[in-house]
Amino acid sequence: GAVVSQHPSWVICKSGTSVKIECRSLDFQATTMFWYRQFPKQSLMLMATSNEGSKATYEQGVEKDKFLINHASLTLSTLTVTSAHPEDSSFYICSAYSDMYSNQPQHFGDGTRLSIL
């Protein structure tokens, strides 16, 4: 099946640091990638949708300047948490989707646990 790689799996950094998370589709071209945030014992909250070569579409309430998303190629999207603070600590998950196979589900990465000290 389709494989999505997310890196890093866990990052701990100091407050004020910017952190970049990568999401790669390894065996298919992802026309769309999604970024989710998940708090403990809660569901996945969609943050933004990114399409290759265009600006990401952010969900209501998500700060565009805080969470920078770049989808430079059909196999790579990045999420940068800028000037991270402890309240940004969370579990971030990406997923990838190809509109060539519209009846197929999104394929998820394994997630990144972000801890801001």
Added chain:
Amino acid sequence: AQTVTQSQPEMSVQEAETVTLSCTYDTSESDYYLFWYKQPPSRQMILVIRQEAYKQQNATENRFSVNFQKAAKSFSLKISDSQLGDAAMYFCAYRSSNTDKLIFGTGTRLQVFP
């Protein structure tokens, strides 16, 4: 707007027994997809089963099957012969045929007792 509701925050089942997880959704669309995802403690999202709304036949995947009631907007997951490895959070999700976005329910935590 579409919504997905999972009314059971927690469920438990004895090993080898059968358990059913509930999911209802609200939509005005006729063409859509429904999914059940499993999230074990590793937090990896694993697709369990999917259903196309235009198909009347309920989807099955080995020990997992769904009861899809389109008129009632219900999409329950039945796990037969439960195993310890089935213990996880289970999320029901909806996707319109017009969009790529998944709408998730709040999840049901399933415990499996030996």
